[in-house]
Amino acid sequence: MRLTRRGFLGAAGGLVAGTALVGSGKRNPLNGARTASSAREDAIPFYGRHQAGITTPPQRCSSFAAFDVTTDRRQDLAGLLQRWTSVAANLCVGRTASPMRPSPDAVEPDSGAAIGLGPARLTVNFGFGPSLFGVGAADRFGLRDKWPMALVRLPRFDGDQLSAVGTGGDLTVHACADDPQVAFHAVRQLARTAGEDASIRWAQTGFNEAQAAGGTPRDLLGFKDGTVNPTTAAELDEFVWVGDGQDQEWMRDGTFLVVRRIRVQLDLWDAQTLATQERVIGRHKASGAPLGRRSELDSLDLDRRGPAGHLIIPPDAHVRLASPAENWAQMLLRRSYAYDNGASVPPAASGEADAQAALDAGLFFCAYQQNPRLAFIPIYTKLAGRDALRQFTTHTASAIAALPPGASGPGHWVGETLLG
Amino acid sequence: MRLTRRGFLGAAGGLVAGTALVGSGKRNPLNGARTASSAREDAIPFYGRHQAGITTPPQRCSSFAAFDVTTDRRQDLAGLLQRWTSVAANLCVGRTASPMRPSPDAVEPDSGAAIGLGPARLTVNFGFGPSLFGVGAADRFGLRDKWPMALVRLPRFDGDQLSAVGTGGDLTVHACADDPQVAFHAVRQLARTAGEDASIRWAQTGFNEAQAAGGTPRDLLGFKDGTVNPTTAAELDEFVWVGDGQDQEWMRDGTFLVVRRIRVQLDLWDAQTLATQERVIGRHKASGAPLGRRSELDSLDLDRRGPAGHLIIPPDAHVRLASPAENWAQMLLRRSYAYDNGASVPPAASGEADAQAALDAGLFFCAYQQNPRLAFIPIYTKLAGRDALRQFTTHTASAIAALPPGASGPGHWVGETLLG
Numbered sequence: 001m002r003l004t005r006r007g008f009l010g011a012a013g014g015l016v017a018g019t020a021l022v023g024s025g026k027r028n029p030l031n032g033a034r035t036a037s038s039a040r041e042d043a044i045p046f047y048g049r050h051q052a053g054i055t056t057p058p059q060r061c062s063s064f065a066a067f068d069v070t071t072d073r074r075q076d077l078a079g080l081l082q083r084w085t086s087v088a089a090n091l092c093v094g095r096t097a098s099p100m101r102p103s104p105d106a107v108e109p110d111s112g113a114a115i116g117l118g119p120a121r122l123t124v125n126f127g128f129g130p131s132l133f134g135v136g137a138a139d140r141f142g143l144r145d146k147w148p149m150a151l152v153r154l155p156r157f158d159g160d161q162l163s164a165v166g167t168g169g170d171l172t173v174h175a176c177a178d179d180p181q182v183a184f185h186a187v188r189q190l191a192r193t194a195g196e197d198a199s200i201r202w203a204q205t206g207f208n209e210a211q212a213a214g215g216t217p218r219d220l221l222g223f224k225d226g227t228v229n230p231t232t233a234a235e236l237d238e239f240v241w242v243g244d245g246q247d248q249e250w251m252r253d254g255t256f257l258v259v260r261r262i263r264v265q266l267d268l269w270d271a272q273t274l275a276t277q278e279r280v281i282g283r284h285k286a287s288g289a290p291l292g293r294r295s296e297l298d299s300l301d302l303d304r305r306g307p308a309g310h311l312i313i314p315p316d317a318h319v320r321l322a323s324p325a326e327n328w329a330q331m332l333l334r335r336s337y338a339y340d341n342g343a344s345v346p347p348a349a350s351g352e353a354d355a356q357a358a359l360d361a362g363l364f365f366c367a368y369q370q371n372p373r374l375a376f377i378p379i380y381t382k383l384a385g386r387d388a389l390r391q392f393t394t395h396t397a398s399a400i401a402a403l404p405p406g407a408s409g410p411g412h413w414v415g416e417t418l419l420g
Numbered sequence: 421m422r423l424t425r426r427g428f429l430g431a432a433g434g435l436v437a438g439t440a441l442v443g444s445g446k447r448n449p450l451n452g453a454r455t456a457s458s459a460r461e462d463a464i465p466f467y468g469r470h471q472a473g474i475t476t477p478p479q480r481c482s483s484f485a486a487f488d489v490t491t492d493r494r495q496d497l498a499g500l501l502q503r504w505t506s507v508a509a510n511l512c513v514g515r516t517a518s519p520m521r522p523s524p525d526a527v528e529p530d531s532g533a534a535i536g537l538g539p540a541r542l543t544v545n546f547g548f549g550p551s552l553f554g555v556g557a558a559d560r561f562g563l564r565d566k567w568p569m570a571l572v573r574l575p576r577f578d579g580d581q582l583s584a585v586g587t588g589g590d591l592t593v594h595a596c597a598d599d600p601q602v603a604f605h606a607v608r609q610l611a612r613t614a615g616e617d618a619s620i621r622w623a624q625t626g627f628n629e630a631q632a633a634g635g636t637p638r639d640l641l642g643f644k645d646g647t648v649n650p651t652t653a654a655e656l657d658e659f660v661w662v663g664d665g666q667d668q669e670w671m672r673d674g675t676f677l678v679v680r681r682i683r684v685q686l687d688l689w690d691a692q693t694l695a696t697q698e699r700v701i702g703r704h705k706a707s708g709a710p711l712g713r714r715s716e717l718d719s720l721d722l723d724r725r726g727p728a729g730h731l732i733i734p735p736d737a738h739v740r741l742a743s744p745a746e747n748w749a750q751m752l753l754r755r756s757y758a759y760d761n762g763a764s765v766p767p768a769a770s771g772e773a774d775a776q777a778a779l780d781a782g783l784f785f786c787a788y789q790q791n792p793r794l795a796f797i798p799i800y801t802k803l804a805g806r807d808a809l810r811q812f813t814t815h816t817a818s819a820i821a822a823l824p825p826g827a828s829g830p831g832h833w834v835g836e837t838l839l840g
Contacts, residue, residue, distance in 0.1 A: 107692065
């Protein structure tokens, strides 16, 4: 799957309009905190109809964590989400997790590690994994009848080599910010705030390159990351947000998140000729144009054939298989980060005695959608089997989560529509 | 050991003067490339008397890697260092590793992933581990008589829990830049450039918070990172650079690097009262002042006693044990980064059946010095046994390396003084 952020990056375009709708508060007159939070230029409103960090233009740093709930009491789970909401709302305006009590004999409620750094465009959103609803697990919280129909466990895809711990989780937390210490600090404070009610299961940090002025950024493959994302308010309503009557009522204005950590065999990729790389992706590397075209913004003509009758964009090219035209017009809102986990023996060579380490790096793929059963799962099932890019990639971590709607303002909390 | 960067950050102060000496080229009239490289405001000169990235004001992102040399031929090793020098010099001015040859049937010499990002203040420096000189290994390259006397293998310190692979290495590479993709790209291209001559052994990414205007930044402990670093040219000559006749002649104008990945048990630290944290560090958390003083810049008076006769800064406080006054006036030039490796079971709990994961984060400590036998080793031997902060930290990776002088200009290479 091609991991792209065009649309997020253009100064014009529908997403900006869509974001403005969320940011202006016009759609949600209940939100009393928004004006105050927006006063700082680098603050993204935490409260709103939708959770932040989904249509928000991507920040430079990402800190994702999945948690296991360690209590069996529904009221403890609700309390955890109330505390998390309060902490996140404070951090997103550049405050400490809760007000500091500078007394020598007190334990301070915040490590202080992000004091003075400002909001740094921090967003924090929360999600619920299938296990929270008793799917593949005991129904500890009596939530089975609230289980969203779109929240299925992901199947095992061709080629998956998921780490035993680096997958799933009852709860997901995703903090993104322009400062790595601010993003990490949020996850750290939320882990601490969980106390006895949840413990961290796995976590992954990511980064984006500084956004080049005017240019589409390149991914670790060296290609411009510039395929289509839903951007207009109409597209977001059609493909991303859960609408009235489309799933459980508590999920209205929410969305579903799929994350995949995709290790790229960079040395093998780098050893390919330019022509091979371009055939695998289906675009020209230098310009970003579809194969056979000149400009990055030229449309993707999947039926175009060369003089000998062959398809210009090969049958197994990544852009072909991932395009909405080949996927029942489904679209994912992708908002991915690069990751770099140092060096280790690649999964494919892990059984060999003389196996050498290689960089463990690639994409932390994040995709938002109205229904993974119609979007990520069928799209990636096809890609996992046929995408030419699959020769160079291994999925090593995975999670799926239902992201409920945002908290509409102070006094409300994320998860209230499910547990309130 | 307190990991600090004051002095780097102040707009005034001796380090700026010291850097200016390096940057202006006044001390090294041979360096013809400097003026050209400095033309871009965000380029740090690669060529110079000393390697860059040592006294350079810290960038936001760090990518460190250690390599094992996989050839036994001295000329291959020299060739590797020549190629690495060339690639690093190109990347540091914002070019690709070598010029691109846009031909469909050619393998491109650079992944293209950093095209358009500019130099982003990239620095790259190279170091030689003890094993390269046949210490604890075969003398494959006939370098035993060039072995620097200061380049000893680090002893096992109290409390070390080093990962088997995450330690040592024949060669070290450290890339720092203000853009994470630029820093990572450098290590990736250098790993590729190594070809059959070296393979990556371990790697670690790090980050700094965005530097707050006018304020001393805080570390993950929540304290201002503000203890003393050598900053003036005289201090750098005394404590950091290898002078004439002080070690092997090929190391003149070089230095020695010690890196340690220090995992911090953040949950345990966060559970301490403010008074306990301040006693452990020896400074006030909010102000950064030494205990009992008011201002961050007040001097550290280690002999000051309270009315009952007790030392105001406790005997096992980190700032006391790490201070030059307690260490034969030795100083380390510290240039550390925070790291975040996701979540895993802490080393201390790794044998327990019900052990829970926790954030694997802390400091990627980097210290430069003229002689580790007089600086890091005795200082940390004492700290490992007595520092109150040791209750909260575990060292999980380690390396020591001799960093030779810089390449003086195009046509010269890092390592030429040893292998040329």
